[in-house]
Amino acid sequence: MSDQAGGTLRDMAGEPMFPLNDELAQSALEEMAAAVEKCGLPGFLADRDDRLTRFLAASFSLSPFLFDSFRAHPELLSRIDEPFLLQIDADIETARAAWLDGEGRVSDSDIMLRLRQAKRRVAFLTALADLAGMIAPEKTTALLSDFASASVAATVDHLLTSAAGEGKLVLENPESPSHQSGMVVLGMGKLGACELNYSSDIDIVVFFEPEAKIFTDKDDPRSLVPRLMRRLIRILQERTGDGYVFRTDLRLRPDPGSTALAIPVEAALLYYESRGQNWERAAFIKARPIAGDLDAGEAFLAEMIPFIFRKYLDYAAIADIHSIKRQIHAHKGFGLVAVHGHNVKLGRGGIREIEFFVQTQQLIAGGRMPELRCRRTVDALEALREARWIDKATADELAQAYWFLRNVEHRIQMVRDEQSHVLPEDDAELLRIARMSGFETTQAFSGALLKALKTVERRYARLFEREETLSGEAGNLVFTGEDDDPGTLETLRKLGFDRPEDIARVVRTWHYGRYRATQTTKARQRLTEIMPELLKAFGASRRGDEALLRFDRFLSGLPAGVQLFSLLKNNPNLMLLIVEVMSAAPRLAEIIAARAHIVDGMLDPALMTEIPTRDYLAGRLEDFMSGVEIYEERLDRLRIFAAEQRFLIGIRLVTGSISGFAAGRALTTLATLVIDEALQGVLAQMQEAHGTVDGQRACVLAMGKLGSSELTAGSDVDVIVLYDCDDPLAMSSGPKQLDVPRYFARVTQRLVAALSAPTAEGVLYEVDMRLRPSGNAGPLATRLAAFEKYQMNEAWTWEHMALSRAHPLCGDPSLMADTGAVIDAILGQTRDHGKLARDIADMRARIERDKPAKSPWDLKLIPGGLIDIEFIAQYCHLACHVPRGEIGGADAMTTDDVLARFGPEVMATGDLEICRKALALYTDIAQLTRACLNEGFEPDTAPSGLLERLCKLADCPDVSALEAKIADHARDVRAVFEKLLPFAEDKSA
Template identity: 60%
Template sequence: MNETTTKRLAEVADGVIRPLNQTEQKSVVSLLKDAAKQQPAIAELLAQEGPLKAFVTSALSLSPYLRDMAMLDPATLALALEEPLEPLLESLVADARNAWRGEDGGAVATEAQVMTRLRTVKRKLSFITALADLARIFDARDTTRWLSSMADACVAAAIDHLLLAGEDAGKLRLSDRQAPSLDSGLIVLGMGKLGACELNYSSDIDLVVFFEAEAGILVSPEDATETYGRMMRRLVRILQDRTGDGYVFRTDLRLRPDPGSTPLAVPVEAALLYYEGRGQNWERAAYIKARPVGGDLRAGQNFLRELVPFVFRKYLDYAAIADIHSIKRQIHVHKGHGAIAVKGHNVKLGRGGIREIEFFAQTQQLIAGGRMPDLRLRPTEAALHALTAARWIDAATRDELIEAYWFLRDIEHRIQMVHDEQTHLLPETETELRRIAYMAGFGDTTSFSARLESVLKTVERRYARLFEQEEVLSSASGNLVFTGQKDDPDTLKTLKGLGFERPEDISRVIRTWHYGRYRATQSVEARERLTELTPQLLKTFGESRRADEALLRFDSFISGLPAGIQLFSLLTSNPALLDLIVNIMSSAPRLAEIIARRPHVFDGMLDPGLMVELPTRDYLAKRLASFLQGSRHYEEILDRLRIFAAEQRFLIGIRLLTGTIGGAQAGHAFTDLAGLIIAEALKAVVAEMEAVHGRIAGGKVALAGMGKLGSFELTAGSDVDLILLYEHDDEAGESDGAKPLDPVRYYTRLTQRLIAALSAPTAEGVLYEVDMRLRPSGNKGPVATRLRAFEKYQFEEAWTWEHMALTRARLIAGDGALMDATRAVISAVLAKPREEARTAADVAEMRTMIDKEKPPKDNWDLKLIPGGLIDIEFIAQHLALIARGRGVAAEVDGLSTAEALKRLGASLMDPNDLELCLVALKLYTELSQVIRLCVDGGFDPATVPAGLVDLVCRAGDSPDLKTLEAEIKRLSKAVRKVFQGVVKG
């Protein structure tokens, strides 16, 4: 028997570890005395003073988990004291591998028997390995190898049991019941540390399961997904369910392709298609260590051979290398500039930790492994040796990293031996840190900390030489790991620290991006850009108010994008654009919803001139003409109008959101856009009518824009008030087309078609909601009005409120001569003599009626509050009606409310009152434009995004909401007094 296999625990060196304290050690001795009654070996241990007794009592004082195991199963402690270690462990691994077999060659073992056997042998091996490790009879290489061997045996045995159970249930046909996995086509790969035979002491095991449909063992091939899915759920239960005997290994199946949307066992063909088309760079890195551990081992090797071109590319483009670098950017932990904290440090993922060494090797394996097959090795140490042989790294680097790797693995094992927990964090307290230091063979925490810091700095220095961007990486705010499907605890902490309240949801969303489930993230290049962008994206979103909601809106936006690479590249190189997107997502739900529903509107943001060019009428007209060029068919024109209007409304809104234009400019731009769109829609409708019904002799139409459309004060969410007027020859009969209509029906039909052209929902949405209630006789009258009828009605029947509405009328489209004639009629109506007191009484009565029938919802209902927008508009309209009676020119056609007030109020109002109204109107306009842009419905500070509250305060030029609310109350109260003074009715 060679020296290795004859090693015994009795060979432990004197003072290899020390007890946590004397009290703990005495407590352990007392417990061992009870166990000694059944186990002579333990009695003998206690009877003799020496290194072995000191070691065992120290080890059990330092590890509550080992102490509990010794008390639960003292026979295993006795075995460890008496037997050579490696033969003992070999027998335990063999017992695990055969756990599926019946006793004495009898019937197949039951599932309960398999579970008990696996738990028992795993517990024994873990206990004995830990003692050998702490005694320094084993080093970390031995420990990881034995733990990995046990995991292999347990997985393989469980798979054999499940295959036999499948045959017994009539689901499978096996080729050999004595070797169930042989030629089964069921592939179980061990990933990560299991694949590299480097398993942690308390590690999860990562498995990926595939099956070959053509293996022929399925009785009903069409049930493959269900049959294997059920089998894998049982596999997880066998391995990780906690019973009275404990558990075997926590088992994770989420490294399979796109785990959120694929079954637990994936067909080989589907897997190969996935990796070829959508495989990610982190998956390439993961497959460096992949190894068949159970099921059909030969099929597993064949599968991995087919994956070689995916994992090890012959040519690696720069973008892919950048993406590999960005994986490290995601996992980097920053704890101070230049100082590595020991307490609380993550020895796996922290700076200078195990992951950096693994990543150091894996990155270079990915880059060069396609051309150099000798680099395709699973274990980290072997990879570092291979990189040295290939002259990718020097021997000094290799030696430093290998020494650091195994030292850190030692520390990792000791952290996990304390309570059998899957953790990599050093304790925060001095007492618990002392426990780890003693387990590692140090006499105090000072010397331990000094050694650990030295190792971490060595690793960090070596890693920094490999990656030029280390300085950038070190400014990250913490762990950001989104590989696999399992949440990384430190990543959740980082997300919390960045400002996210629901880090689990955010982590899940980002994993969705990485799996390419959206069209925008299906290409490898798009995912590479997005991976690179993710840290900055999270940082920027985290700085916004209600960061979770904002990022979820961004996710909704990405989900609708047809492609992503251009956007992600642009955001990476353009922080200002990223800030703008975050601004939208965090403060403007309405805009966020628009770009999520219709991502094409975002295209305009890619225009570098967006913030430079103002959206004047000429600017919009040129853009619209260009956009409509080549459109011939009616439906095509209407769709293009919808696309253009949606994009330009959005871009006007962006300018308003960023402060490039103010509220009044936005109102003018929204109105110019509407005028151009409506004019084009009218032309298309007229052409369509003439094509079907012909023309009316002398027929012509004109459109009057009323309300905010007339006064250049539309908001992002405004509907449009229209009146359609027409004229024709007196002797005109029916139209001259294939389907003739008389004039009334002709222009009624034309108006109805115009309303539908503007407001009917199509695949491209709605242009504008149309309101025609301001026509003569309102909803009771015809939708189209002949000009002479309109003139007669306005002079003989119209109420004062209808003349008030005419003060904001503006001709926006149609036949030029008819538009001029209509202007003349409106001007004559507004110029007719009026009894001033009667007019004032009518205006006041109208305002009172609105107060009663449509009271304001709250103080933010800026239109309806007493002293709000309606009061100011009514003041301007009242002055326009009485101006001529006082000898003042009253032409207000095409003026905004503010411009009309300035023109009329200069002669008809007290200067202070006029100034007050203009100040209030400016504030109301700024606030209304921002609010209507960002949310549908009213503004409720308690429910709107916090970012919108900030925007509203900025628009109101106030430091906070309380100050702004006070200013609104002050101005509205003053405006109401002015209204009552001006409109003396």
């Protein structure tokens, strides 16, 4: 084929085109003959034997689009026997001048009509010249690209002229509106490389100089220019009765999901320097100024060269190249080379593989070899050959295959003016493409096509034969641009995600650098490397979508990502652990999101093997508090330490490395150390402000779950502050004296504030002091003698039950010992067992009546639940009237310890075993669910990972079996309760 600038279609060489069938060809001949008479077309169009007429009839039979264009606009054939390239060039110039009007301003509707009329003629004549073999495929792409560039340029000039007419701009030269306008309009992709498809969208990006002289103070260019671009899109792509010009896509601009249609040049350069992605480097190889201020466009591209073409070939550059390979085209994701239904652009052996073959090597060497910085694919192939990066055979074979495939691509699109790259599945439709391509049979066409595809596949495979692809066994994982890749969505489904479109959107957000953690090139590079395993791990967890969205919230708050992504790459177990947290424990996931540095603690080698004992935690607390002198800073440090250690205890629970009992002890030990540290700080502050009291001693008595070492995540702490001194009527020694009751009340108030007041680091613990003598009506701090007197003479049975869980927590050691002795004396009193049993049973009945369980999963309140077991244990303890000091010390005793120590004196062995087994199960479930959830547990709304963990620890196949197991335990515990503590006949009394 050769271009014939002065030739007409009558001069076409080679064999005549075969029509799709004789019937369609005859219909076309008849309609052309009728149009000769009706519309005054050239007379030879009525001659059925004329060679050009037969060619036109064959073309119309093969392309419904061309036939429909002729029917709607017969005048398209009025000059068909004249030099066609001159006509096309004239139409391109008509488009370029469409913004001009000697009689006044051109309206949007005027330029829309002019461009559409010119596009109709260009598309019609170019298609016929291409089908006739009068122009090569590269000429077809060049003509279409020239027309598109002219259309965009005319529209931009029109918009600038229009804005100037409204007083929003002041043009440097009204006869050349874009001159020194600072408007940078770049053609991207095939438009930039003058390789436009027949029915292609056009990709453009628009930048502007806000300081350009054309902008007035009246309108901010940051809002004005994007408004103009919205008009540009409408002018070019809105379908009217005259069709459309080009579908126009501006989504190749920086971060299109969150930026305006046009952005300032400086902002764009900053984006590419700091957040530009690998695929954007490849895209800018073909970028070309096509409209607006062309000088400014060239200057912009000059600034972009260091971003596109790296000067040195280092490890990071190689990783980027591999990343582009993985993102732009996942090689293993498109099946085998085929004909029927094959995608000649994206499929195996297709156009994209040739483009990527070229672009990869341009990016590798273009920084050092400017001669490789070619926009057109075939020019780059030749440059690579001349630079000896590839041999002549490779360059020739790929160039030949490229234009063959582009030719086929044009035919696919000429059929119905659709932007498709897929060959028909149907034999009859495939024959249409074959004959438009110059082949009489599908067999001949298929042979030529397969030869081209296999040539490309072979050359492409050699280039990347040693590279592992992101697709791997799973399939595509492509997250470039704004549109979803169908293969990637299918891969995400296979990995286990229910909403692949949402997941793809989230991952694109990461790759666009919209979070601080992914803004640097190195961070995105590391993220790309771990992406397959990360998605595989999330997909493998039930409800992986929810888990990944929690991970997204975590990333959104992360100040930097390189370290984390590197850690995940080098520590697969850490990746699995984070995925487990995100899938099973929303509460822990929120903590990670709020305190990203907490991930460092997850790298502790002892995390899963060492139980957080008092020595373990005390050593870490001492190190963490070292060097801190200011009281407020100490409180913040305590909050940070407690939050991190509670989190790490939760991690141990989620992974099953500690039991529920161990978690309760660890959380209580942590609280003990923290409350002690806070108390010492408060006493120091009091001494500084108010002095001391002679012989003063103070301690904290732990009650409730804090007292029994059974705290859960998020538990309140129940405490009583006790004190003693030489003279209860004395005054403190400081400059601001206080009497003894007010002094220790102030100590208590400050301690509560130190623990529960919110600071920038949150709250340590909510404090509950209602278990002190006389409850809320009693003094905030209680003298030990008054506490002993109240407990001996006035306390109710329920108060002694509560006291059975108490233990001195921290403070003055001698007062703690004295307090322990007082408690021993109270608990060691001889009691009426019948009255004790009735009081406890009545209390349980009132609770059951006034506060019934909300669901079978309310393990505390269900009949036979935790309260039943705790009451049984407390009955055993009080009924034995044995001081704790006589049987093992006055330290904290858990409910299970109490059952083990006192149960055998009161209960049958079998009943005791029932209660302890149920308590272990309830505790495991309660500790795990409280660690993982902010709200109460319900199977229907619980994360899937948590359900799996619960079933695993209870050795149940599913949640229904676990619910049945809980019901069985509860029934057995209630039977023991009623045997030991029979209810009165009327429970409601």
